[in-house]
Amino acid sequence: MSSSDLRWWKNSTVYQIYPRSFCDSNGDGIGDIPGITSKLDHLKTLGVDVVWLSPVYQSPNDDNGYDISDYRAIMGEFGTMADFDAMLAGMTERGIALMMDLVVNHTSDEHDWFRQARSSRDNPYHDYYIWQEPVDGREPNNWESVFSGSAWTFNEATGEYYLHMFSPKQPDLNWENPQVRAEVYDLMHFWFKKGVRGFRMDVINLISKPWLTHGTLPDAPVVQNGFFQPAIDMVKHGPRFMEFMREMRREVLDHYDSITVGEAPCATVQEARDITHPETGALDMVFQFEHMDLDSQSGKGKWALKALQLPDLKASLSRWQSGLHGQGWNSLYWNNHDQPRIVSRFGDDSPAYRERSAKMLATCLHLMQGTPYVYQGEELGMTNVAWPTIDHYQDIETRNMYRVATQERGQIPARVMRSIHAKGRDNARTPMQWTVQAQGGFTSGTPWLAVNDNHTHINAEAALADPQSVFHHYRQLIALRKQHPVLVHGRYELLLPRHPHLFAYLRDDGQQRLLVLCNFSGQFQRLPLTELPTLKGAEPLIGNLPFDEWQMAPDTLAAWEARAYWLADTST
Template identity: 50%
Template structure:
């Protein structure tokens, strides 16, 4: 297998709006990120993935782009971006940008022209359909509640929006659309960025006949691989970059097409199977339930074994769209938060693939403890779901929905970064109102405290990043699950060149006895979240990693 720099990298995801405010407006910005580069480097990172920083009306926090080649004024200027890129590169950090090209903002020049008339040159940049019997062309639903079709009075047709009605979907069948996108991508790559994370890229290909297509969401459409091969040929193959596609609705066989080591599309994808283990089949994230560890292990292990030697995994627990993992799959109580955060980090980072750390994960940030009313939330998905499920259809009561938001809202990941215990947690200066209120536990859970404590989650993550550079088995070793039916522990091995790495983890707050937990013969304890080894005993949320030569 050819080896590439992005396989050995560790990625730090920055949500710019919530990372660091440098100018006193309560919104994180590019200069704020630049001020914190040394911190990211200290953690042992190689790549920074930036959520969208392009000009946007902010209907969906920057995922509705009105100009792909301009910086959102909230975040600074293009000169600020150039300064960030230059300084990051000087420190050995690469920058990967978010690419959002399934849709634009309805305030993008292309769409403003498109909706003017049926014969406008930009009409075919978007997906327009006549009404059917006075209604939308089909019953597709938006990911943000309601119909995916919006009637437009000007021309008497509907346009498609798989997300907000202010996010009309681009028509990728139109080669002018595709090549406009490729030109924009090349513009950024010529500027010196190091790759793209591609938003919902599995959705860009739509069926030709919407009226006879009843599927609710067009993932992996008929031409998606043709488009990505063209993108690779025209743009990606000309640069030594990292690409990762966000691909809802995929399975391992799809990944071999999108990111196969011998395919010519992307380097890797984000899959979401493991993100559904605690959600309801009908109401999804808004009726969360206790996950089964056996289900989580089965899904993750399937991706490990089926992609091994054929495609490359991305490894993540958290991102800007997911609740905090320590509150979700761990235990965010004062007693067990740090222990379970370390355990979860190790279980993920010792698998095969490129790991992604979402800002604050490395200090064990939790879901928002103090958001007790719908007024506390700002996320469009959360607000629309509340309107739909509580106010309009009474599917859930207010209390049930608030409980679901506590567990599942995207705002859990978006509360400002907790730098210290001062007013506004060091995210913004005193006297400024942050754009989203802080998590109430910032006075104890913060970077300042983490850096002062050699046993903190931060230094555990730093150690994992160091070990990855020292031991190729962590990056490239074959994966085997050892305890598929155990509901409390996760044990797996990695093997490479005569070495074996064994990880065993306790996902419960009980002390357990397991044969797997004992040190294998001739092994070294590489990493643990306890300071001694009690053999076959696994204490609450204990994780142990052994290396056998």
């Protein structure tokens, strides 16, 4: 087995903390770093190995911390650097590594670099950002930002437009400038030397803008009847991207035993292989979004809803499983701070099936090859919210989309709200539900975003006390990855690719052979046994219903049921 096969993060599980919504220690309604420290035993009990911490850097909070004004300072509402050091020490004592968020496609417009850059074309920081002359007195082209509206904002002092693929308060950095790259590498060294073990890199595949190399600035295709038309495809994975990433590896990452994951919107399997190849790549894994786009209408943006077709999900996940096997590494996730709650999205969040479908979804994902990511509250089966009006929502993307869709594009408000209920980012950002108490035990004050009303029966205190809870199912899955090498190294094979309700696959390393069966429906599904490996002599590994029920119905899966069997025959 090669040294790359033995990397410690391959059998690890990562837990994402969104600090604003995790735990508030001082009653101001905002989660903070001391609050995180107070809950580290929850993570230790769950069994996770790594925490990915969303940004805690100094920020004016236009995009909840993803607009950074000082990369070496802690945001006051989260605490102090001393609080950070205490949190990091607490994680280290519990054997948990810390992975920070690295947001270097853009800064805040309140960062000192941009304050100087916008003051004059002659300022030495001007070339830290991306500027274009007006065309016929207006924006250089038709690009829209991810957060709606033009991706260009006019700067009076210099008479130019600056590029921002997100908010106007998030100007994109110019990675063509070697001084920018040196600044980024220096700040990475700063955090590594404090004891951080790695970075999740925000929209990292946008740092090389193609037109800065080839000199043309094309319009984006116009989307008909869509909510908006962000220009991500026009700026992702540019000609110098891998050059920049290999330079980062050489200058920084090769000096540390780190874990890295790059958020890579619109990435292809081949691009992910290039990024994560153990010899020639630069990062350990990527976050791709192909499977997260399957319940949206093609080409119309995430808000244009459609029903998930399970064969599409199977084909997508399987393409990545097979495409990176032996040539890269997958991240495995259903949830994060930008995605709605998976039990409400691909499962059934009704009282009858919430827990069972949450366990099924966890089983399906965690038994694949890759490093699993658990987003805070996922281990409890937390659900989406459906607030009645836009006034309840805080997220900049959601609020901007609603304004543009209803006021500028004539969309029916009720239709737009249905999309927000299904896909809005605040679904993931409602505060963590710790107890049955007021505000779910998140805060003694008024929370910055409302707590989901169902905290009275979905909370960590109740979950830890119930041995059959979603929490304990996640704990078992996390432990299995450390116990069975086939889950880390075994090849993956999809079965029943066209079945509309059953997701079935094999894991096989030549020594052990595992069959995973998942029912993505609310009805009983008969197993097509002639199309599956024989279950004769098979032994149960894990499921979301008691093993004796498997024996009573060996050829049928109940609604939202999941089973994993060790197969007696280890031949391929």
